Amino acid sequence: MRQRIQNINLSIRKISEKASKQENIVRFDIGQPSFDTPKHVKDAARKSLENKQGYSPMLGLEELRKEISREESEKKRLELDFNEVMVTTGGMGALYAVFAARLGENDNAVFNDPCWGPYKMISEVSGNNWSQVEYWDEERKLREEAKKEIRDADLIVVNTPSNPTGYVLTEEQAREIGEFADKNNTFLVSDEVYHRLTYNKEHYSPAAYSSKSAIIGSVSKNHAMTGWRIGWVIDEEENIEQYAKVSRASTACPPRISQYAAIEALKTDSHAEEMKKEYHERRDLLINRMNDIGWDFIDPEGAIYAFPNVGEDSWKFCMKMIGKGVAMVPGEPMGPESDQNVRICFGSTTKEEIKKAFDILEKELA
């Protein structure tokens, strides 16, 4: 077995294993929507069963690639062609394809601090180096240390809206980091899998400001479709052709029935606004309750997460609170500056559960 695979630490599983054994617990640790896939999307999957369930084309069904290019063109404020789209087995499949196709053993990927943990794992499996640096200062300008890291890196990941903080880039930030990466020939991977989930803010893609960039998208969170495993990568056709080799070698092609569901989700998408309305309410409630406790946190402007500083070791805090009935994810694996933060997912819980969990937390921290 390869050493670099054995070295990968799935420490975060300790949380879900402990939480799943406990009765009567609020699961803030699960990073997926509480909503089920909308009925009309499931109906489209049902209908697709009338046809033959053979392999899909390696790059995905043309109809889905066209729907994706339409949506991404609006979002990126650019005109895309469907040949610039590869459908993948989830956003994870898209990220892996880009990393494995682009980065060799001596190449370095840079991630924000904090960042979604699996970026590190993708790097470690694919076999390249990574580093982490806090990108933004309090005035929402690129920090000097970040500029240095980006300049030296081969690839930078920008994630807006952000998992785990809910931070959302402004147009100026998207432009600054996009143009800076472009100027320094650092390939930009813009992970926008939460792009429809912003609260009182607009989504801007940094990829729109770089000629050397790929966008990662997915139906998982925006459309409550995590189990279907449909994501995508957007890039120039000649780059897509290289990513496709990784995608083919690791998955052959994305699942067919899921692609029909995804076509419907992108075509008829009013459900996304309804879910967002509910997330928005949960988020406002959560902000109030975190303020009541007196925690320090960045306002979640998007996605389905808050990332408060709890003022003590994140692992100890999380393990203790599971015992009390509240499961959260420690910040430590998400970045060296985050060992006192915890990730709270408000996507997976009802308002009643948020209230119940914070009643417990308030009592425990009193």
Add this chain to the structure above:
Amino acid sequence: MRQRIQNINLSIRKISEKASKQENIVRFDIGQPSFDTPKHVKDAARKSLENKQGYSPMLGLEELRKEISREESEKKRLELDFNEVMVTTGGMGALYAVFAARLGENDNAVFNDPCWGPYKMISEVSGNNWSQVEYWDEERKLREEAKKEIRDADLIVVNTPSNPTGYVLTEEQAREIGEFADKNNTFLVSDEVYHRLTYNKEHYSPAAYSSKSAIIGSVSKNHAMTGWRIGWVIDEEENIEQYAKVSRASTACPPRISQYAAIEALKTDSHAEEMKKEYHERRDLLINRMNDIGWDFIDPEGAIYAFPNVGEDSWKFCMKMIGKGVAMVPGEPMGPESDQNVRICFGSTTKEEIKKAFDILEKELA
């Protein structure tokens, strides 16, 4: 972009691209069943839509893992536990996970000559070396050159029934190659995705004879479910844990709805025998027609392929015959000894199509 990715040649796509532009053509080049997924399997997928479509566990649904361990226990003639099963995104996902977890840049995988082309691609994406050698002599004994290669290799792939030849190992062969690999500490990957498709022969797993081995399985071919993307790997629990890191980093988890379909396919599987009966008839017809032409070939004892020697350059022959209305795959990418062979898939065509194609071939070769 990494050089090793750019170097990968998808030459075989030329065939399907040319064939799909041509009207009135028999598609022997498509390696998948002509049958659609059985109705009761689709019904199980429909029924699963009544439940929430969230992420599945990383290793797959426990119910599916139990069904797989039951089927594989019977086949391997060993008692397996479901903890020794990881469900993956197709058999391809299983192969990729094993290669990427086990083999470093200086490690070597050995494949039979000829072999299914994607093994090479998986190696090249994952980043290890590979070599090819003909495993068996005419007496069905391991060749001396093969023994040397296996001894020197880190991993050997054995594929029975074989794509592209239809060759099926006897019990003695399974034992000889399993024990030889085991004795020489060469990890054995036993690709058995066609294990239910043997004609007048029994399937034997070489993995049953090695303590250092993994079995690759899939519902794609045995159950006409290529579009669903469900495969698996069987190995000791501690190895599964390492493969799971690759699977997680490249796909997160397998699609949920497809797993419910796979559970039903494995539980109620009489359709597999019915399909096999039809394949058997096609195979007998194909053997007769190849004999009429006078081609040299190994009798297809399993899978859905024949691999005749056509006595001329396989690329030229295939490109020419597409123009005449018969699409086949050149043997050249499958092994250095196979540049005059072509792969004919009888799984994807009706008996009428086989007749029509061979009427054309006979006329052209007269």
